[in-house]
Amino acid sequence: MSNDDHGATLDAITRLLASGLETQVEPFPPTEKEFAEILRELRGLAPDDLKSKLIISGFKDHPHGPDNASCADCIYFLANRKWCDLPELAVPVEPDWYCRLWRV
Amino acid sequence: MANLIWLQGGACSGNTMSFLNAEEPSVCDLVTDFGINVLWHPSLGMELGDRLRDLLRALVAEEIPLDIFVLEGTVIRAPNGTGEWNRFAGRPMMQWVQELAAKANYTMAIGDCATWGGIPATAPNPTDSIGLQFLKREQGGFLGKDYRSRAGLPVINVPGCPAHPDWITQMLVALATGRGADLSLDDLQRPKTFFSTFTQTGCTRSMHFSYKVSATEFGQRKGCLFYDLGCRGPMTHSPCNRILWNRHSSKTRVGMPCLGCTEPEFPFFDLAPGTVFKTQTVMGVPRSLPTGVEKVGYVKMLAVSKAAAPRWVEDDIFVV
Numbered sequence: 095m096s097n098d099d100h101g102a103t104l105d106a107i108t109r110l111l112a113s114g115l116e117t118q119v120e121p122f123p124p125t126e127k128e129f130a131e132i133l134r135e136l137r138g139l140a141p142d143d144l145k146s147k148l149i150i151s152g153f154k155d156h157p158h159g160p161d162n163a164s165c166a167d168c169i170y171f172l173a174n175r176k177w178c179d180l181p182e183l184a185v186p187v188e189p190d191w192y193c194r195l196w197r198v
Numbered sequence: 199m200a201n202l203i204w205l206q207g208g209a210c211s212g213n214t215m216s217f218l219n220a221e222e223p224s225v226c227d228l229v230t231d232f233g234i235n236v237l238w239h240p241s242l243g244m245e246l247g248d249r250l251r252d253l254l255r256a257l258v259a260e261e262i263p264l265d266i267f268v269l270e271g272t273v274i275r276a277p278n279g280t281g282e283w284n285r286f287a288g289r290p291m292m293q294w295v296q297e298l299a300a301k302a303n304y305t306m307a308i309g310d311c312a313t314w315g316g317i318p319a320t321a322p323n324p325t326d327s328i329g330l331q332f333l334k335r336e337q338g339g340f341l342g343k344d345y346r347s348r349a350g351l352p353v354i355n356v357p358g359c360p361a362h363p364d365w366i367t368q369m370l371v372a373l374a375t376g377r378g379a380d381l382s383l384d385d386l387q388r389p390k391t392f393f394s395t396f397t398q399t400g401c402t403r404s405m406h407f408s409y410k411v412s413a414t415e416f417g418q419r420k421g422c423l424f425y426d427l428g429c430r431g432p433m434t435h436s437p438c439n440r441i442l443w444n445r446h447s448s449k450t451r452v453g454m455p456c457l458g459c460t461e462p463e464f465p466f467f468d469l470a471p472g473t474v475f476k477t478q479t480v481m482g483v484p485r486s487l488p489t490g491v492e493k494v495g496y497v498k499m500l501a502v503s504k505a506a507a508p509r510w511v512e513d514d515i516f517v518v
Contacts, residue, residue: 124480124481126473126476126477126479166504167504169410169500170412177512179412179414197483198482198497198500
């Protein structure tokens with residue numbers, strides 16, 4: 095993704111989340127089995143269907159839960175690139191965002 | 199000369215293939231330079247039929263001294279504890295194993311099947327397979343936990359699927375040249391010289407482990423294989439990244455997660471669908487953490503490491 099595309103997609107996600115987009119933050123997938131089911135759903139989406147991607151993966155524009163889990167802690171987050179490296183997501187993200195595919 | 203006999207129980211011959219590919223030292227070196235007399239081996243033995251049976255009988259009767267007894271593969275006890283499903287030289291092989299182990303100066307279990315039971319002993323274990331002195335992590339196995347060879351050692355376990363060629367031949371040299379008493383074994387009776395370090399020790403992706411940058415797909419030219427792809431390198435005792443395979447590589451060096459094959463639990467999770475090449479988690483945290491690391495410490499370390507990660511660690515590093 096080019097720098098321009100990265101910035102534009104980041105802006106688009108920011109706007110969607112700020113507008114109060116309802117996403118499936120719960121339930122959190124307790125094991126690999128449920129995690130894999132969410133990934134399967136994501137793989138079925140059209141490549142440009144950003145909104146559904148955010149909804150299914152339960153995106154939030156702030157940390158989540160008692161431990162304040164966020165992208166910053168997640169193994170899929172590339173801090174310098176501000177990028178989620180989970181292939182099924184592959185979107186720019188901010189470190190203080192969160193989704194239910196969070197893993198450490 | 200040190201007389202050696204090698205039998206193969208419930209196995210795929212993988213350890214024999216490994217053994218025959220040894221280089222430091224090679225199988226020929228064992229014979230020409232280190233005085234090992236290979237009385238019989240499934241791929242090298244010249245004796246067949248009655249002559250093989252006579253050889254085995256002579257060893258059991260101590261007409262020929264047995265210095266090193268090697269077993270590759272499980273001891274098969276089915277059906278109903280008779281061992282009849284694996285007959286060898288006229289009788290259940292498990293009877294030969296019992297009698298040869300009683301006469302041997304040293305007994306070695308080579309590969310996972312002979313050490314812990316390995317894949318044949320995975321549930322439902324239809325052949326009632328068992329390792330020589332262990333079944334998975336439980337000590338005992340076929341010979342019982344109190345078994346000692348004539349030199350006073352328990353079964354020397356050299357696990358792996360397969361064991362690295364040099365682990366096998368270097369151990370044989372140690373035994374054949376009278377250095378058996380110098381061996382130091384761990385709780386699972388593995389030689390410490392090979393099994394004190396981890397697969398991760400020497401892994402070329404260890405900087406990605408340190409900075410918590412994950413490989414998320416096969417074929418990526420960056421990233422640690424532990425976080426997402428099920429690599430067991432941080433909790434598996436082996437020298438796979440110190441004593442390289444084919445002298446120049448290892449699983450993790452070519453982007454293949456370690457399967458933990460030198461540990462008694464291998465194959466992990468009984469090979470249930472979805473458990474291979476996928477890190478198993480509970481509420482987002484790996485079910486198996488690096489050896490000695492607690493969950494709280496792991497999470498703290500992760501946050502700090504990610505915050506400190508340099509830009510280059512996120513880019514492809516293993517480029518052509």
